[in-house]
Amino acid sequence: MLKENERLALIFPRQLLTIFDLYFFQVMRRHIQHRTYDSELSAIAANSTQAFNFFGKTAPGSGDDILEVRKERPWTLLHFAAGIRPSEIWWFLSQPAEVVQTGWAYATPTAVTDKFDGVPGFLSPYDRPTVATEMVTYYKSSIYPGLRNDADRSIRPSIRLLGAGYDCLQITNGSVIDKMLAGVKPCRFLTVGGLRYFTYTVPEEWNPPTAVDKDTIEKVMQGAYR
């Protein structure tokens, strides 16, 4: 979770593994966001899956939960993680909702039923959500989580979303951006939906992104400039 005056950059692929769009922000104000889902969730049968339908999968601004990014959007960004209970519940994520996430399953679409690319609950405990389930979202984005019960008994899971809403100032000054890319000024770089190409949308009030080449992104993501 970032504090006031800290900076972050969202990375989106513009062209398959060659050019990336980066949006730089400075956190001006933050507000803790916390929500638990207990009785709202139904039991998942042994070794079965369930969609976690609380982010408005079908369209931005639609859905059934307060943590969804509403059209009024009091926060530029929501940055949070999911705590999972019990440990045998796995967390799967697609962001944007329609974009297949790939990791170990590079060559095949990742599904909520996969044994890989999910996060087991013990890696992000209910009481202490971790970076393993870190998510960033904003108006016009969508997140589609899914749950899988890895146990051989029926389990009603509990999920805790803990994070913050950020009021942000977009950084457009080229000199400042260059310093962040070079690691002179600290900045947290975050991918949204992975680095393989997909179509993304951002709020209309955001300024145009900064195009960054693959080599620079690789160095940034490898932490060479930290």
Place this chain on the structure above:
Amino acid sequence: MSLEDITGVKPEDCWPLDVLVTTVETTKANASTCPTRKNLRCFYFLHGQDTSGAANTLTIKIYNSDDTVDVTIVIKYVGFDILLWSHGNYAPILRLKPGQYITWTAAVNNVQVHAMAYDL
């Protein structure tokens, strides 16, 4: 120390197993079986009470997936005895490897068993 400190397992990851043990051995279909995608099924607590009032025995068998017996444990009861079996600190008292299953049989009806377990 807590369960989580020792095993990484949290209390909510444990579940109870209640069996009214009769003179007929538990069938494989109804037995508690360690899933093959797990490493171990650990029982860390067992409470068993004879309800017959007679001298009794409780036979616990752990079978391999090919139905051969791996472990047999026989516990003798005087009538209405209570067996409490735990090593403390959540250390397993019975462990099932993937595919193994556990059955229960009493010499006389009945022994009421209550166990607690977790999977790793």
